[in-house]
Amino acid sequence: MQIKQASFLISVADSEHILRDGVVEIAIAGKSNVGKSSLINYICSQSKLARTSSEPGRTRLINYFDINKGEFRLVDLPGYGYAKVSKSEQMKWARLMEDYFATSEALKHVFVLVDLRHDVGANDKQMIAYLHHYGIPFTVIGTKADKLKRNEIIKQKKIISSSLAIGEGNIIVASAVARVGKDDIEQRIEQILADDEYIDIDVADEI
Secondary structure (H helix, E strand, O other): OOOOOOOEEEEOOOOOHOOOOOOOEEEEEEEEEHHHHHHHHHHOOOOOOOOOOOOOOOOOEEEEEEEEOOOOEEEEOOOOOOOOOOHHHHHHHHHHHHHHHHOOOOOOEEEEOOOOOOOOHHHHHHHHHHHHHOOOOEEEEEEHHHOOOHHHHHHHHHHHHHOOOOOOOHEEEOOOOOOOOHHHHHHHHHHHHHHHOOOOOOOOHHH
């Protein structure tokens, strides 16, 4: 499923303004500075659609993007696990995300981004556990593949698979810099929108 058109819709700072108009949504979650904005720009073939920053914790709102003129939406969620903000601010982000998951009936899938260079963190495990508990389908996307060698990527996929208790076929390797993973993400989106059974994807050959 090729993304031919993408545009920013709205940023939401509180639960009252979460969109609930029935348009299918695919959410993107991950720790601060994992590369969510870069991935959105990459798969949408735009360089400035989502704002990127070298400063972690920049995404503090829920950002909605219209795809293919209403076919579905990408929803960029606040980055979690950023320690350099107050506990109250962290709780605010957490409540906003929880309210989004609890009330967005059109949410069909979540892309959970993890940095391939690092071990899976407690916050990532908590997110996966949350999605399992509420029966929300998800796919893990390993980002920043350009920073690792092929054998290191293969090793990290196995570690992530073990740490999160998921099959390696539910992990897509991606890099906006190396232009890796877009085809597999598009294929997964097509499956999501069609409600097909997910087919294991092995992207190791692309690296």
